[in-house]
Amino acid sequence: MSFSAETRADLSRFWSTIESSAQIGQGRPGGLSRLTLGDADREMRDLFAGWCRAAGLAVEIDDMGNIFGRRDGLDNSLPPILIGSHLDTQINGGRFDGIAGVLAGLEVVRSLNDAGHITRRPIVIVDWTNEEGARFSPPMVASGVFVGRYDVEWAHDLIADDGARFGNELDRIGYKGELPCKAGEIDAYFELHIEQGPILDAEKRQVGVVTGGYPSHGMRVMFRGETAHTGPTPMDLRQNALVAGARWLTAVDDIGWEFAVLDGKATGSRLAAWPNKPGILSESAQCVADVRHPDPITARVMAEKMRRAAHAAAAMAGCSVEVEDEWTWGGDIFDAELVGLIRNEAVSQGWNWRDIQSQAGHDAYHMAMHCPSAMIFTPCKGGITHNNAENCDPGDFVAGLNMLLHAVVKRADR
Amino acid sequence: MSFSAETRADLSRFWSTIESSAQIGQGRPGGLSRLTLGDADREMRDLFAGWCRAAGLAVEIDDMGNIFGRRDGLDNSLPPILIGSHLDTQINGGRFDGIAGVLAGLEVVRSLNDAGHITRRPIVIVDWTNEEGARFSPPMVASGVFVGRYDVEWAHDLIADDGARFGNELDRIGYKGELPCKAGEIDAYFELHIEQGPILDAEKRQVGVVTGGYPSHGMRVMFRGETAHTGPTPMDLRQNALVAGARWLTAVDDIGWEFAVLDGKATGSRLAAWPNKPGILSESAQCVADVRHPDPITARVMAEKMRRAAHAAAAMAGCSVEVEDEWTWGGDIFDAELVGLIRNEAVSQGWNWRDIQSQAGHDAYHMAMHCPSAMIFTPCKGGITHNNAENCDPGDFVAGLNMLLHAVVKRADR
Structure with missing residues (x-):
């Protein structure tokens, strides 16, 4: 039937x-x-x-x-x-x-x-x-x-x-x-x-046919330092993991702005320091960040900058850094035949549509x-x-x- | 008697x-x-x-x-x-x-x-x-x-x-x-x-007569932004309070290094963001930081740099900033007569002592x-x-x- x-x-x-x-x-x-x-x-x-x-x-x-x-x-x-x-x-x-x-x-x-x-x-x-x-x-x-x-x-x-x-x-x-x-x-x-995202709404499109995803790279990083008093401890003897985390997420945000003109994004989404209290330098800070860009090579460059920034942030704060997890996704991952099938439906049913990448x-x-x-x-x-x-x-x-x-x-x- | x-x-x-x-x-x-x-x-x-x-x-x-x-x-x-x-x-x-x-x-x-x-x-x-x-x-x-x-x-x-x-x-x-x-x-x-602090131990002193405290200025600041997706949200539409907090604590640490040669210190001790989770931009970040310097005028300059850095960090992250609390302490606060009484005991009892400032x-x-x-x-x-x-x-x-x-x-x- x-x-x-x-x-x-x-x-x-x-x-x-x-x-x-x-x-x-x-x-x-x-x-x-x-x-x-x-x-x-x-x-x-x-x-x-x-x-x-x-x-x-x-x-x-x-x-x-x-x-x-x-x-x-x-x-x-x-x-x-x-x-x-x-x-x-x-x-x-x-x-x-x-x-x-x-x-x-x-x-x-x-x-x-x-x-x-x-x-x-x-x-x-x-x-x-x-x-x-x-x-x-x-x-x-x-x-x-x-x-x-x-x-x-x-x-x-x-x-x-x-x-x-x-x-x-x-x-x-x-x-x-x-x-x-x-x-x-x-x-x-x-x-x-x-x-x-804002694209379909801004262009008054009824639907998007997703052709793939922005190549994306993420990391979860642990910075480790040492608790000490915030007062008498000289700057050059500090190992404040909170500062390492803050420096890294700042650097990641800078990377995002550097590549923003071609729609690159970089995000610090998590900073969990311990003890994270007034009066004491933090001994650990777990951070999560990621970068995304429509072009896969640019995304890879952003990811490498993000990785090196983690080491630089740790060094500047006198801390160690451990990459606990890394992940990547996106790219031209969707099936051309299946994408074509969906696109044909958009055309034959007469909707106002466009191809779009997922972010x-x-x-x-x-x-x-x-x-x-x-x-x-x-x-x-x-x-x-x-x-x-x-x-x-x-x-x-x-x-x-x-x-x-x-x-x-x-x-x-x- | x-x-x-x-x-x-x-x-x-x-x-x-x-x-x-x-x-x-x-x-x-x-x-x-x-x-x-x-x-x-x-x-x-x-x-x-x-x-x-x-x-x-x-x-x-x-x-x-x-x-x-x-x-x-x-x-x-x-x-x-x-x-x-x-x-x-x-x-x-x-x-x-x-x-x-x-x-x-x-x-x-x-x-x-x-x-x-x-x-x-x-x-x-x-x-x-x-x-x-x-x-x-x-x-x-x-x-x-x-x-x-x-x-x-x-x-x-x-x-x-x-x-x-x-x-x-x-x-x-x-x-x-x-x-x-x-x-x-x-x-x-x-x-x-x-x-x-390390001074008495390094100089093999038995005791310190405290003459006052490093003039110190501290702030608790709340940055407020808006939750949004870490992926599709363009850099210029973001209001990531976590980034505001990270930028502020990074700037505070920079202030500490700038004044470190004359024993200035600046500390980011707390950053509590919400929701602080991968995948979502944070809508709030409460941060605590302080500056300390033996010279009161320099400490005041450091404090003003810290305050302005909070506004700059908020602006750069598209967030608002509210100073929830500010405090200051230190300076030549101790009583000259009482300090003299203690110093006389150090001398008359024959200890190896020095005057010292609290940090x-x-x-x-x-x-x-x-x-x-x-x-x-x-x-x-x-x-x-x-x-x-x-x-x-x-x-x-x-x-x-x-x-x-x-x-x-x-x-x-x-």
């Missing part, structure tokens, strides 16, 4: 799921604070799993807490199509970041149910655990385990600033599943996400290491995100949702 | 009190972590108050938790002599900082008891609450209330990083006394303290706003302090202890 090109997703039904989600884990006015593996995350997971079952999906949980809702195809021996994103938020997060992508997947299967259309391949919708990394670092850790980048034991041992252990929190909220977190063969991965990290980056992957971006007001003022209208999703629906069906019926 | 110039304090009895104190609130090897108004602070207070009562002192507690142990004089209508310091420590503190001064006061009254000498004026030994400021900021807050610099209600409302309220913690440990924290007429204030803040600075005050410094190994490696021998106290004893008696018998 063919699927009518005229079929449209039910925008108001999709929007009602957004509104229900926005009741769970409310933060500042209009925003959410639904940190991964907290009680609100459990409540949201329960709601989502219930919606999946009501839509006839077979729900499975893996041992990283990823939730899979599977809709059988005509030939279940074929590798499935995955549609996914995340339901967790930043501590001062919005109602759409990640959430819109998971619920768009749900709307796709509901629309297929309405149409009575069984695709040739199975379709699986996914909620990835801890995309944000706002409680447990690194972000996107569960999709990383899924594709074999991280070990599951290592991920279970991650400790949050609140002292909680990832594996224990999974147990506590009842979402450590039986299924091993390990990707089988997958035909294609789709992810719809709000842009989290944020997404689980799709991990999935692209494993199978053909692609993303669709929808507009958000002023590009504001990771903030309770993040905002979208239902109409902001109409193009992306219907492009996702038809691209998925075409791929699944192939 | 005259007091024999040959009388010596009991060094081994003094040392035994140091050793008993070092059992309470143990931190890293050799050090203490006896934060103010915690359970270990209560235990130490109980021990100290017991020692006072056993020495025949009348113990009173005021509503800031300051402990006073009073030894009557021949004429109790005369203003008393106070001897004080503090029993709280930094989170990674030593066994002598503050503690030696309180226990030296105790040894003075015990030595007077042994000699059967009643001074003309009363003598009061004091443990000041929260000298360190390691849990509740600002430091020296209780001596500040005592001399009328701060309001007691304001101090009771101070909140620690652990969420505790100063007044509630006073109640909890049973040390919110009936006595209003308000200084009456006081004849003189003496404080013995370890130097917390740390002390309760004596507050007391000097109210009555003639002076300090005695004793050596500590390598000047190491606010660190568990802080170390002294009993012999390091022999000069200071006996100078204190005889200077106090001469003043009290005046």
Whole structure:
């Protein structure tokens, strides 16, 4: 049975799921604070799993807490199509970041149910655990385990600033599943996400076809010094790790401005010093920073400047420096055929669209290491995100949702 | 009855009190972590108050938790002599900082008891609450209330990083006394303290006569920005308060190096950003910094550079800045007559001594706003302090202890 090109997703039904989600884990006015593996995350997971079952999906949980809702195809021996994103938020997060992508997947299967259309391949919708990394670092850790980048034991041992252990929190909220977190063969991965940048909104575009991601390099660094009195200790005898951290994040910000004219960005996002108190020099400072640039060679140069700046900052403060973790993502990682399929939907459905590069990290980056992957971006007001003022209208999703629906069906019926 | 110039304090009895104190609130090897108004602070207070009562002192507690142990004089209508310091420590503190001064006061009254000498004026030994400021900021807050610099209600409302309220913690440990924290007429204030710097140890001096303090200026500043995504947000739209804080503390450190050749110091001691997480720009950063210089005009210039650097850092990071608190201390604050009395004891007792300026803040600075005050410094190994490696021998106290004893008696018998 063919699927009518005229079929449209039910925008108001999709929007009602957004509104229900926005009741769970409310933060500042209009925003959410639904940190991964907290009680609100459990409540949201329960709601989502219930919606999946009501839509006839077979729900499975893996041992990283990823939730899979599977809709059988005509030939279940074929590798499935995955549609996914995340339901967790930043501590001062919005109602759409990640959430819109998971619920768009749900709307796709509901629309297929309405149409009575069984695709040739199975379709699986996914909620990835801890995309944000706002409680447990690194972000996107569960999709990383899924594709074999991280070990599951290592991920279970991650400790949050609140002292909680990832594996224990999974147990506590009842979402450590039986299924091993390990990707089988997958035909294609789709992810719809709000842009989290100002471009589509500024250009009044209805949708963006994501061609890849800004090449990005990040580091978590530990500076170590020695406690001493802030008063009598001479400047040349100091080993103030807080100063090492401050100098590094200042240097990183300078790198960002140096490359800003071609849209480079550099960010110091974390500085956790100890004891971090008046009267005493700090003995340790953990810092996180990253650089991003549309051009991969420039991004690499920025990363090397960031790395050398860490050593220079440590030297200037009389401290040692240890790189605890490094990561890189982005580039031309998305599948040309899949991107073309999405672009064709934009054209044939007549939306006002453009190609766009992602500047944020997404689980799709991990999935692209494993199978053909692609993303669709929808507009958000002023590009504001990771903030309770993040905002979208239902109409902001109409193009992306219907492009996702038809691209998925075409791929699944192939 | 005259007091024999040959009388010596009991060094081994003094040392035994140091050793008993070092059992309470143990931190890293050799050090203490006896934060103010915690359970270990209560235990130490109980021990100290017991020692006072056993020495025949009348113990009173005021509503800031300051402990006073009073030894009557021949004429109790005369203003008393106070001897004080503090029993709280930094989170990674030593066994002598503050503690030696309180226990030296105790040894003075015990030595007077042994000699059967009643001074003309009363003598009061004091443990000041929260000298360190390691849990509740600002430091020296209780001596500040005592001399009328701060309001007691304001101090009771101070909140620690652990969420505790100063007044509630006073109640909890049973040390919110009936006595209003308000200084009456006081004849003189003496404080013995370890130097917390390398000078006496490097010059093999037995004792330092403190003539004043390095003029010092400090600020607590709040930078405010806006949360946003670390990825897509362009450099010129960012308001990352963490970057404002890092830039300020970097500039403060630069000021320290600029003035280091004449022994200037500048310190960034605290940067507490929120949310301070990978993936999100921080909306707030509270920072503390100070500058110190032996010359008051230079210290003032350094302070102004520090203040302007805060505004420049905020501007560069697109943030606002608010000065939450400012303080200054030091200068030629100690009483010439009292300093001369102590110096005469150094000479007549034949110690290897020198005049010295304090570089740390002390309760004596507050007391000097109210009555003639002076300090005695004793050596500590390598000047190491606010660190568990802080170390002294009993012999390091022999000069200071006996100078204190005889200077106090001469003043009290005046």
